[in-house]
Amino acid sequence: MHPILKPALRRGWRDLNTVQFGATRAHARVLGPVDTATGSFLTLLDGTRGLPLLREEGQRMGLPDGHVDRLLHRLARAGLLDDATGGGPAADALRGRTEVMDRLRPDLAALSAITPEPSQGMRKLAARRAARVRVQGTGRVGAVVASVLSGAGVGQVEVMDGGCVEPWDVAPGGLPPESVGQRRDAAARTAVRRAAPGRPPRHPEDRGDGERPLSLVVLAPRDGLDVFAPDPASAEPLIAAGTPHLYAGVMEGTGVIGPLVLPGATACAGCLAAHRADSDAAWPRMLAQWRSGRRHQVPACDLALATTVAGLAAAHALAFLDGAEPTLADARWEVPAPGLTWHRRRERAHASCPCGASEQVKGSTSPWIGSRTTQWPGNRLRGRGCLGFGGAHV
Template sequence: MDNRAHASDRAGILATRTRNGGPTMHPILKPALRRGWRDLNTVQCGVTRAHARILGPVDTATGSFLTLLDGTRGLPLLREEGQRMGLPDGHVDRLLHRLARAGLLDDATGGGPAADALRSRTEVMDRLRPDLAALSAITPEPSQGIRRLAARRATRVRVQGTGRVGAVVASVLSGAGVGQVEVMDGGCVEPWDVAPGGLPPESVGQRRDAAARTAVRRAAPGSPPRLAEDRGDGERPLSLIVLAPRDGLEAFAPDPLAAEPLIAAGTPHLYAGVIEGTGVIGPLVLPGATACAGCLALDRADADAAWPRMLAQWRSGRRRQVPACDLALATTVAGLAAAHALAFLDGAEPTLAGARWEVAAPGLAWRRRRERAHASCPCGASEQVKGEHTSVDREPHDTMAG
């Protein structure tokens, strides 16, 4: 089989579950990975390069046995079925180990009490089955997908900004199973705030935060469970804040003063927005470890002496114009920001930590930019990457000569 990273760990997990027939496991070949026969003796599970695995050689009896791995049978019954099909002693267990080593095996009943509680809510699970299938496909260990999905329901996230980007981000996070999604914004909904998946047309004139909370509730697959660790005020600790201001300038060049409380509290936060014809996602700030808004401001000023003066002019006064925010671009930014937020909440490597993605219309070519911790910023992140920020290895900023 291809791609055997962490294979011994997965095999060890399976061995623990199968030893002496317990605890009861109901093996299932990961349903999201489509199966097909490459030839008479080789099975491929999965379509795409990132997830496909090849199993071989596979004889006819073993191929028939694979169809029994549908999550409806426990290990003892599978062993009996294997014997009736004429498979050698121990063949079933060896096959399951091979599948586990390749990350192709899931457990239809595993995941612990939180997963069991989620499965018991049929109406919630029916909404989240595509998300569970996706998590199962990208996580190697059996039951890891359902564990992550159940963990989302114990998570609290705040989205600040309810325009065409922020309201969609909040709805997507809620619909993907995040248990508590808060929204913050001021003023009332304007016609140009409306977006599919975000604020609906009937919300025009309502308070933005109230309208966004309604959208979040509508998107949620059922109410989240009340947890023992909830504090008396019903709030859980914040896992992430998504900053999606309606003024895209505040996402492109975030205000260090506004970020200070988040840095002081150690709260991870992610920037996302649209300015002019450019969409911006990131950085994801891990306070004290990666570049923050202050680092970005200092770094930009180092590269362009006129930047602070220009920024002060752009921020001054009250804008009367409706800000440019292409609907398709805003939806793209919101979707990708939500995907990165979910990956972070699920425990994946935070690829936007210290980085940002920009995409500009009409070419829509994505550009990744590394954002480095600045030695002069009081956030302290530069201590984690001491010596990394130098004048010779800093990526240049885009400039325009005229």
């Protein structure tokens, strides 16, 4: 291990013997009181020294036996310490690709800041390279989502759509103006490759056809109705395959993100449709008319709102891939323009839906929650926690 104080957390001395790490409420920690020798020792935690050398340096600085190990243990427990060489073989391979790492350093810094355990940020970044995500829909939302996921280090990002690029599909970070008239899927694949920080290595889970199992599907259709009121039939293959999928889009100037469907565990499109029909007897009739109408109108999907929805959808997708608690499971967020006030809607599993999520809710803990997510130990340390070092003794 080569300990390093997390560079992403700003550091400052509150007084002569108290140092604060981090500025935001979520990450700020206070260490104190700190004597002069311990304060000087902190400057050596830059990732260039292993534990044996740090212990020797501590002895030369007059620190008592065991002080260095206790200090490092406390810093690690508080989520302030990282390992410049940790993360396993995949992380080592990624570090060896300088041009890729230079692109991903901001993402690594963010993962390091929000991940308490040393080297876990690098481990998660390397794991992204092994993930396979599909984005269905390449309009102003979908194409940006695909590019962001690719640029953030997801190793395999597929895109699916039909037809050709229209002028109103163009968006910064998504499909460029020169793609107008090209096939949407081909243009989106070009945008994904352009955003990618290098080609990922072949993964051991790749099947004979060169494809690894899907980690997530993002459903971002150009027709916002298919997000606002998703068709259960279109999601049946994903439910049957057990593939997690996330909805994102814009409908009539209203951004919609969610739900994140964990098949058999959380509400799916069928559950949403059943609950709407229960609460509004006219809903199936209205939905049939909306779906059967002609769709030649340009969608009400302004660029700023579409970019906002795409960014948040990509953030939720990355958080899920990184193992965070899926906050969009059984929930969706809606944001109407021009007020741009976010509203959270709870989406519950429906007893009549064949997806089986309602039975899972009645039973034991979901197989997704716990096996696919991580309970951050650092959540118990939110706020300013004093690590309690006084004088030359711990």
